[in-house]
Structure formats: C-alpha cells, structure tokens
Amino acid sequence: MKIALAQINTIVGDVDGNAQKALLFLKEAALKKADLVVFPELTLTGYPPEDLVLKAHFIDRNLEALRAFLPAVKGIVAVIGFVDRDKSGKLYNAAAVIAQGAIRQVYHKQALPNYSVFDEKRYFTPGDQAGLVKICGYKVGINICEDMWEDDGACATQARQGAELIINISCSPYEHNKLQVRQKLLQRRARAAGAPVVYVNLVGGQDELVFDGASMLVSPKGKVLAMGAQFKEELVVCDLAIGGGVAKTLSPLEEIFAAVVLGTKDYIQKSGFKKVLIGISGGIDSAFVAAVAVEAIGKENVTGISMPTRFNAEATKNDARRLARNLGIRFLELPIEKVFKENLGLLSEHFSKEPFGLAEENLQARIRGNLLMAFSNKFGWLVLTTGNKSEMATGYCTLYGDMSGGFAVIKDILKTQVYALSDFYNDRAGKDVIPRSIIKRAPSAELRHDQKDQDSLPPYSELDAILTLYIEDHFSKEAIVKKGFQAEMVSRVVSLVDRNEYKRRQSPPGVKISSRAFGKDWRLPIVNKYKG
C-alpha cells in the first residue's frame, strides 16, 4: 500500500484556496500511484481558525468546500480535516475518509486540547465514535492530533479494537525540541498498537505559531520509515511496509532559524505584504532580524533605516551600514537629532525642572517608530520589530517606539540565543555577514551617553536563565533562588516581568519557538498584585 503524506501549508480562513491546494496534492499523489493521501488536521479551514468557527456561515463554507472536493477523489482514498456540524448545531474537529467520490466515514476528534496555545473546548464537542474504517483491505484507525497524545485515548482504543494501521492528522505547533518528543510518542504508540502509524502534520506560519511538518511513517517496531522535511511543504510518498525518504533532522540552531524564517515569511506574505522595513541600529538584534528577513523574502524586498541621534557612536553607525552592505539590502539614513530637539523644545516649558531621563530616552525610540510607520503607510511595507524575548520580558523596550511594527520576529528568542543564532548564521554563510564588531560590542540601546544594557539588567546569561525558569516553568522566586541565583537579582527580574505585562499586551505577534511564548500561552492579568 502506497501512502502520500500531504504536509501542506494552508491559510486560515482561505477555505477555497486550501481546498484548491489539497486538490493539487491529491492529483500529484494519484500521479505517483498512491493508494491513500492524508492531509493535516482542519485542512479546509486552516489552523487554528479561532473564532471564525463561531460564524455559522464559515462552517457552511467549509462544508460546501468538502462537498465540492468529493468528486475529485477517484481511484485513491483521501483523509482530510474539516469542521463538522451535527443537526443540533454542535461542532466537531473532524476527519473525512473519502473514496469513490463519497464520504466513507467521518471521525470526530475526542481529545480537545484546552491548554497552552489551544482553546479547542471553546469551539468543539468531543467525538465518541471508534474511528475504524477499512482502507485497501486494512482496518484503519483514524484519529486527530491530541487523540494520540493521550495515553488512553482514541488511538489506544483503536489499537485494542484491532487497527492494522493508525492514521493521525495533526496541527502540532513547533517548539524547540518538540520533534524529538513527537517522534518518541509516535514510536511508543506504534509499538503499543503493533501497527504502523502514519502522522501528517501541518506546515507553515499562522500569526504567532509555526508548524514544522516532519510528517512520518513509523513501523510497528517503532522505526521511522519515512519522514517529510521540517518547515517545508511536501508530498511524502512512501510504501507502508518499506517506507520512503527520511528527511535529515535539523540541528537545534538550524531548527530555530528555519522556524523563525518560515514564521516571518508566512506572516508577511499571508497578510498580503511584499516588502518589509527594519530599523537598523547597528546592534545585534536588528542585524539578526534583517538577516532573517532577507532569508525569508529576499534582499530586494528588505529596506533598513538607520536613525541616529547624538547618542549613537560612529562605530555603531558604521556597523549598521556594513551590515546593510553585507546583506545587500536597501539602506537609508535619517538622522533624527533635529526632530528630537524640536520635541524637547516643545516639552521644555513643562520638563525644565526635571533631569534628562526615561521620557527623553523613550522619545528617541518613539520618533524612530513614527518614521518607520510613515514609510510603512507611504509605501505599504510591513515594519518588522527587533526586540528579543529578554527585552519583552523585562520591559527593556519602548512601547510605541522600537515595539512599533506588524511582526516581532525574535520576540520569543532570548538575547543569548540571538548571539548563538547570529554565530550560526555567519558560520552557515562562511563569512561574517553580521559584522563581528556587532557581535562583540557590549549591547546598548544608545538612548543616553555611555548607556549599556548591563547598567539596567543583570548579565544576559543569568537574566535569560532566570527568565526561563520564571516564564517557561512558572517557578516561584524562592524556587529560582534555590537553583543558585542571587535573591535580590531574582526579585528584580521577576518584578520587571510582572510589571511590564501592559507592554507585552500591546506588542505585535512573533514566532513562538519556546515552550511558553508571550502570546496565547501567556494569559497573565495586567492588573495583578501577586508578587510571585
């Protein structure tokens, strides 16, 4: 039996486009003599469709698309994801098994994830059918994503009921190291069932999520017989018994880089932009973001703008120019000193008794934000912001300043990871595309004389370790101190994270790469008196 794993890149809400794409892949699978083609979870609606699902007309549209898809399924069996609705109006996250132009069976997802980034209990009713169906003479158990993650879920039941093949259609968002976890799970399930497991995962970016593909066929003994590439749309055709190609697994840094590039590319293109704009400071964050943008949509579509004031060192300004030259992007320089002075003059009547401080620092960042948005409005370029997770966590960033923009590329990447990724990027290029001087210079916002990040924050190596414990693991202050950090430092960091929730709430989305990103999986109140 020949199986085609169609790890396609769908678009949320684009029901007709998704059906069209499924059709193309169906045809290719048929051309390659596949007996069965399998698509990811909620193929027709895209994932996650969120509150679109609450619109009755959206559900209608997806049901119409399913009906229109049926006649094309001839001489092959297809498993496709959609939203089903029963007579009472209840909705199900569903998989249709289609053969000879007709629906042979519909399975309703039983395990509805409602944690982390998932809200499926908001939308769907859990199913209760067995999900067993005959395909090409095999007794096949069909289930959907979370059904496989539950130890005694639908997958286990299907195995007990004699499934000779398990098919799981998924939309499993990427996070660092998740592929290994997923693979082990599939191997465990296959061995427990004594049956091969076919796993088809979505690929592509959707708002803050990116799906990494890497669909698999796992043998009853737990061997990965076939695997699709990570982060690439692909039709993986394999033989149920023999397997097929097994894509090479990316290294940890390659993986994060690929995730950020695809997440950024898809956000830009799926929201209809062709070009992007980045404020290039001469620092590491904007340098890495520019590199990601070039990788995602090509250097000809990226413009960098440097907007120096009196506080920007010559060395930094030169680095900004050098970076732009190395990347081959368009580069503009707009010194903002005069605009800054004009603003200060306007405020002087009211600020004269006050020393230069945060207001004047932020003002510079906000003038820059305004100019970027002026270009964005004028030419239709999307502004990419350059703040990293360490900054987003501690509020070491200016709301309506460097936080202004449509997509926050490295929002979930800690400062120490930005360094590692920049080194990786240069290594891969075989040259210092990101100038070494940028990587070596002590980080500074350059919003006042002789400012260094480390004047306000702990060293990044310690900061990032504390942030990970506090954010990803929900550790208390005491528990973090027990891990060997200084109590006062821990208190300061935790307090910074807590009191900057209001900034994060107004930040643009960015690619999730960690186990807990600031986004759907971080629902902390803004008004919050708990001192963790």
Place this chain on the structure above:
Amino acid sequence: MKIALAQINTIVGDVDGNAQKALLFLKEAALKKADLVVFPELTLTGYPPEDLVLKAHFIDRNLEALRAFLPAVKGIVAVIGFVDRDKSGKLYNAAAVIAQGAIRQVYHKQALPNYSVFDEKRYFTPGDQAGLVKICGYKVGINICEDMWEDDGACATQARQGAELIINISCSPYEHNKLQVRQKLLQRRARAAGAPVVYVNLVGGQDELVFDGASMLVSPKGKVLAMGAQFKEELVVCDLAIGGGVAKTLSPLEEIFAAVVLGTKDYIQKSGFKKVLIGISGGIDSAFVAAVAVEAIGKENVTGISMPTRFNAEATKNDARRLARNLGIRFLELPIEKVFKENLGLLSEHFSKEPFGLAEENLQARIRGNLLMAFSNKFGWLVLTTGNKSEMATGYCTLYGDMSGGFAVIKDILKTQVYALSDFYNDRAGKDVIPRSIIKRAPSAELRHDQKDQDSLPPYSELDAILTLYIEDHFSKEAIVKKGFQAEMVSRVVSLVDRNEYKRRQSPPGVKISSRAFGKDWRLPIVNKYKG
C-alpha cells in the same frame, strides 16, 4: 435567619489584601448580627486570575490565606471562594463553608464556562459533589456562578435533593442589560426550587471586565427581597424571610456610564496610578473620556493636552479649552506644527514624489501619541485613549497615535452611544459641561483640510447598526444585507473590520459593556483570508 451578602471589590493576585477585606466585611456582618456572610466566587484570588492559577505557589498562597481566615469565623457562618487543589494536583473553582473556625464543607464548581470571555476549562476540573450543607438548621445548596446558568446543573440537582436555600457565589461580568437577564434567571431558579436564592456577585473592574454587584435575595415565589447597589462595594444585610433594602436599578445610560467609570477608576488605581492624561482634541470622544476620568478619580487628577496643527479649526481648539474649563481639569496646549514640519522635512527626500496622504495624517496622530507618552514617562500619569468602538472596528484610528495609552475607556462604546452618553452626562449635570458645539459639530479627525469622518465612513447610525450585527451577532454579509442595508456598504464595513485586526491586537484594554467586546471575546486570527 439573617444573611449578609458581601459584594466586595477584590483585586486579582492580591490574596492577602482580599483576605483582609473579607475579614473586615465578616466583622461588619457579625456586628450587624448576621448568621451567615457570603462572599463572591474566587474571593481570595480575585477574578479572573487567569494564568496565575498555573503557578503552584500562587495556589499555595491562596490555601494559606484560607487557613489563616478560619479562626476569625466564630458565631457566624461564612461562604468564601478560593482555588482548591486535590492530592493529584487537580484544581477546582471552590467555595468553602466555614463555621466555628473550621471548614465544614468544600464545594467544587461543576459547570466551567469556556466561551465568551471565560477560559475556566483551561484551569479547573469540574466538581462532582452535591454541595448540600446544613446552615442554621436549613439544608443549603451551595453552587458557583455558571452552575446556576445551566438548566439541569448543580442548582437543579440541589433543589431535587431538598435544598431549602440555594446560595450562588458569582463573578458575572457586566454587560448591557445583563442584570435583567440575571434577575429573571434567579427568579426562575427560586421558583423551580421552591426555595429562596441568595446570589452574591463581585463588584469592580479587572482589566477589560467590570463586575456590577447587584447581589440579590430572591424569595421562593420569585420576588426580589433584597438587592445590593450596582457597581458599588456593599454589605447587604437582609432577613431570609423578609428581605432588606432593594437598590434602585439604574437606567440603561446610567448603567453604561457607571460601568465605564468604575472600570476606568479600578484600572487606574489597581495598577497603581493616581493621575491620568488625555489628549483633548475638541471632539466628542475625548470630551466624554475626560468627563469619565473626572467622575472616576476627580478633576484634580486629570490633565488634558491639546496638540493642534494647521488642520485644527479655531472652533475646535476653543471647544477643547472650554471643555477643560467646564470640567475644571488642568489643561496644556502644545502646538505640534513645528515638530510636524521637522518630520516632514526629514521625510521629504523620500516622499517628495508622493502626494500628502495617510502617512502624513497618521504622523500627526503619532507625534501627539509621543508627547502624551513623554508626559506619562516624566510624571507617572496614565494615558487614557479616546477611540470609540466604531473606530476600533473600522480601523479609523492611528496605531501608535491616538491608540497610544494604557486604558481605552470607550473602546466598547459605539460612536452613536458616545453621543447618547454625552447628552445623558450633560442632563445629569443640569448644564452643558460637554459644550453643545462639540456635540453638534460633524465629527472630524482634523488630520487634513476639511476632513470629515463621513468622507471615509458610512453615517454612524448605519455604521453602528452594521457593526453590531457583524461583531456581536457574527452575521454574514448576506444576512446583514437582508436586514435592509446596502450591499456595497456592508461589504466595505465588513472588510474594514476584517483587515484591521492587527490594530486591535495592539490596542490597550478597555471596559467591556456590550455582549461582544474587542478583547477576550474576540479571538480572530490576524492572518485570515476569510471574507465574511
């Protein structure tokens, strides 16, 4: 039997503060000879605690606070809300019945709302106990919020099992007309149970939500025997058989006004601010927001700033001054023409071939946003934004411009409602505090010559009607057209709403007053190709 309904204003995360406040109300109830005092749902954690609940140390803290509370409960019975945890680590939205310094019974909420603004299935396991307990000789059924809303839920079961009194502790967020719905529900439940119902609701603002109190005692025949005030912290002491005071119900406009004032006041004060700052344009939105701010925290704590350009008419500028004078607030004028020109000069090299357009319009709004934030940073004043729901819906507002600020007071109030509320406000004052000329002038953003809102948008009466159908009711375009609106206009409005999701995602929170506000109850994807 004398019952005290303690509709208190808790603060999310402030476990010790909330316990302290409960203690004060407990003592007052005892002084007033109450046999029983009842607190709202999740008294100790505040509501909604959101992801704080995922922190094990936060749950510990709330359990410690409960234990510390016990000894104070002597000679009276108390029902108090907290998060319970069982030995396996499962969490429950719980009510403790306390008497003689000890917990007599713990009830776990069974119906966990996971729709609209609620995510309780993300956090809690549903309970399965009966919740019946003897208090002062009565067989009492204790249940929590949603348990009462389900037709065949815990409340009905308790009634069948012979409850002689039903107690429901709630955190039911305000929305327009909800009090009437709630009251009818309680009357239905009381009659069905043939028993009195005691209902205690939270009061106060929490981020985008505001809770309206109006706790009640309803007789077995469905008569409201006692009711607490709307939007006020209060201890309502009443006799189970005879009742007590019944607060006067607010009129529809009074109610919305009170909701917005309390929501704004609590956001300001609970997040630690004393003073606010508002950009006063001379238009109706900022005028009404300033009035709300004065009502919430007093005129001495409100500063208005007018920041005119060449496009602001003398009449508008005069209106801004007059409004400030009428309200008695501090008022500053910072003409931004020179800063605007300096920015235009900087951009001219790149924009010279382009006509004056959106970029230049938004630039003015963004210069204003920057100046407001400079004052905010310098003096620690919270910036209140002034955009209404019609603008938030259609994107007729500038991101990082007039959208800059910590709290969006009228974000859920349609333009037509802003007019109605302004009239109401003047009527109540017995004079035109908001100058009549502001109310009468055709609305304009004044970002270019002779601009009027109605150049870009349909008339507000039609726009608001279409928006209500699309946003609150999730109607399709066709369904809206069938209601009698012009197809082309409907298409335009729907498309504006859809494509401005990215702006709303970066907007500050504001008070929810409608059945669907832009916030927790509006989870639409940003990347979204569905054309509704």
